[in-house]
Structures are given as structure tokens and as C-alpha cells.
Amino acid sequence: MIKISGVIITYNEEEHLEKCLASLVGIVDEIVVVDSYSTDKTQAICEKFKVRFIPQEFLGYKEQKNFAVEQANFDYILSLDGDEALSERLKRSILEVKKNWKFDGYYSNRKNNYCGQWIHFSDWYPDKKLRLFKKGHGEWKGINPHDSYKLKPKLKSGHLKGDLLHWIYRDYDEHKQKVENFSSIAANAYFELGIKASLFKLIVRPSWAFFKAYFLRLGILDGVNGWRICKQTFRVTYLKYSKLRGHWNAASK
Numbered sequence: 333m334i335k336i337s338g339v340i341i342t343y344n345e346e347e348h349l350e351k352c353l354a355s356l357v358g359i360v361d362e363i364v365v366v367d368s369y370s371t372d373k374t375q376a377i378c379e380k381f382k383v384r385f386i387p388q389e390f391l392g393y394k395e396q397k398n399f400a401v402e403q404a405n406f407d408y409i410l411s412l413d414g415d416e417a418l419s420e421r422l423k424r425s426i427l428e429v430k431k432n433w434k435f436d437g438y439y440s441n442r443k444n445n446y447c448g449q450w451i452h453f454s455d456w457y458p459d460k461k462l463r464l465f466k467k468g469h470g471e472w473k474g475i476n477p478h479d480s481y482k483l484k485p486k487l488k489s490g491h492l493k494g495d496l497l498h499w500i501y502r503d504y505d506e507h508k509q510k511v512e513n514f515s516s517i518a519a520n521a522y523f524e525l526g527i528k529a530s531l532f533k534l535i536v537r538p539s540w541a542f543f544k545a546y547f548l549r550l551g552i553l554d555g556v557n558g559w560r561i562c563k564q565t566f567r568v569t570y571l572k573y574s575k576l577r578g579h580w581n582a583a584s585k
Contacts, residue, residue, distance in 0.1 A: 333430050335361040336464075337404035338412065341396045343368040345414030346377060348499045353381040355417040359426055360410055366400040374414070394472040394479035407467045408433070411481065415499045416442070422494030426464065429492065436487035437465035443495040446557050447503055454551030454561050455544075461496060462489060475521045477514050504560055511564050515571035522576050523583075529576035537573065542566035 338360035342349065356363055363383040367374060368390040378385050386403055390396055401409055410426065412418075418426070422440055429438060441458035444451045451457055462470075462481045470483040483489060501507040522529070545551045546562035554561070 335406040337406040338363040342414040346373040348415040351417045397472040425492040435490035440492040511568045519575035523579040529573040538570040
């Protein structure tokens with residue numbers, strides 16, 4: 333049977349971290365937490381579960397996750413965020429894979445809890461994520477803050493049964509604030525990559541993002557919270573391109 337390292341990056345994750353760590357007990361063979369100098373009870377919670385706790389200044393989302401993978405003792409990695417946990421069905425799937433590893437990496441569906449409601453539609457479900465993989469067979473890539481693990485070309489992936497549970501926002505105000513922050517991070521990342529923001533992108537892409545999430549991906553069926561989620565999908569897309577245009581305008585002066 334293979335051995336798996338559970339790898340988590342954290343910063344002030346006391347609200348959900350205990351659920352995360354508890355879900356890994358009996359599933360992984362070690363837990364490694366790379367923490368960006370939390371000021372809450374994150375470290376104390378980790379000590380209860382006897383994790384290997386590694387302080388590390390935040391390098392960026394994908395950079396921090398790649399760093400964390402390198403700290404693992406075992407070649408097989410299960411990567412979670414501090415506000416995620418394994419469902420019971422997903423636990424059973426991972427235990428089955430430990431006995432018979434077939435692919436280079438495994439996807440699972442992520443289910444998001446928004447303001448106390450599990451979301452079943454829009455862009456938020458099934459929200460497929462590759463979180464179980466063999467070290468060296470890929471890396472965390474993407475444009476911050478939207479990182480994802482990508483396998484190397486020609487490598488094969490499988491799919492696990494069960495959901496990765498994610499407690500995303502406790503209230504609408506937190507969502508709006510995160511949208512403001514994430515749009516700034518994304519705009520800065522796009523600017524550093526030399527990506528431009530045309531007036532077409534500013535006008536069309538936010539509207540398309542809303543239409544796709546609310547109507548095509550049935551966000552409307554999640555009720556009031558479905559509307560709120562899709563509204564913020566519009567807003568984060570608009571703010572990202574608006575701020576990106578601001579960067580280019582400032583650079584041209």
C-alpha cells in the first residue's frame with residue numbers, strides 16, 4: 333500500500349481547520365502544514381493533531397503550494413486548503429486508491445458551502461479539482477489567486493467518488509471583500525504577464541460570466557444565494573479588467 337502525505341497551506345484558518353485535519357486522520361500517513369505566520373489559533377489546532385508545522389512567509393498561492401509539496405516525506409500527495417475537508421465517501425475512495433494506484437493524479441468534485449448553504453449549481457459545482465497526485469508528475473500553475481494543479485503532458489488522471497467539502501464564505505459581506513481583494517491580485521498578475529484589458533473585455537466578459545453561471549449552469553436554481561454568487565461573478569470579472577486597464581493607463585503616462 334502506498335503512503336500519502338496530506339499537505340495544507342494555512343493563514344488564520346482556525347474556523348475550519350479542525351474539520352480539515354480530522355478528516356485526514358486514518359487516511360494519510362503524515363500531515364504537513366505550511367503556515368504564513370498565522371496570528372490566530374491555527375498552530376495550536378495543528379499541535380492537537382501532531383502535524384509537521386512549517387512557518388513560511390507567503391510566496392503567492394501557487395508558489396506556496398509548490399513549496400509545501402516539496403516538504404512532504406512521501407511521493408503521493410493529498411493537497412487541501414485549511415477550509416476544506418474530505419467527505420466520508422471521498423475518504424473511502426482515497427483508501428481504495430491507496431491499495432490500487434492506477435493514475436498519475438485524481439480529481440474529485442468540490443462542494444462549496446456558502447453562507448450556510450451547500451451550492452449545487454452555477455460555476456461552483458461540481459467544481460472539479462485535482463488534489464491527489466504523485467510528486468513530480470505536475471505542479472501548481474495558473475494566475476494568482478486562481479491556482480490549480482496541472483499534470484505534465486501525456487500523464488493520465490482518474491476521478492474519485494465523493495466530495496471535497498469547502499466552507500467558502502460565512503456571509504455576503506465577506507464574499508464582497510474577497511472579490512475586491514482577489515480582483516486586485518488577478519489584475520496585478522495579468523499586468524505582470526503583459527495581458528491587456530480592452531474595452532471589449534471590460535464590457536462583454538463580465539456579462540458573459542454572469543449569463544453562463546446563472547442561466548447555462550443553472551445558478552438560478554440555488555435561489556437567493558445563487559443570484560448573489562453569480563452577481564459577484566460579474567463583479568469580480570469587471571473589477572479585474574477595470575483595475576488592469578488602470579495599471580496600463582498608469583504605465584503609459
